[in-house]
Amino acid sequence: MEAHQIKQEIHDFINNADERFLRLIYSMVESEKTEKSFFDTTNEAMTERAKKSLKSVENGNARSIHEFKKDVESWKENRAIQ
Numbered sequence: 819m820e821a822h823q824i825k826q827e828i829h830d831f832i833n834n835a836d837e838r839f840l841r842l843i844y845s846m847v848e849s850e851k852t853e854k855s856f857f858d859t860t861n862e863a864m865t866e867r868a869k870k871s872l873k874s875v876e877n878g879n880a881r882s883i884h885e886f887k888k889d890v891e892s893w894k895e896n897r898a899i900q
Contacts, residue, residue: 838889 819827832843859867874880
């Protein structure tokens, strides 16, 4: 499958995805956009990232690992992924 076909399939899938899955994908995209080598990150950047993470948690944008795993399993079952 060529890149343009893969992109089209991903677009189609996202257009029909539920909010929970979209948030999961969004987190992955954001992580990829900002990912740097751990050793290349300055102390200031790490501190700022930690502050943003804490603010996100304070705003209620967090869930337990058990909830996350349950969501992933549910998503896999609904899409027949093993």
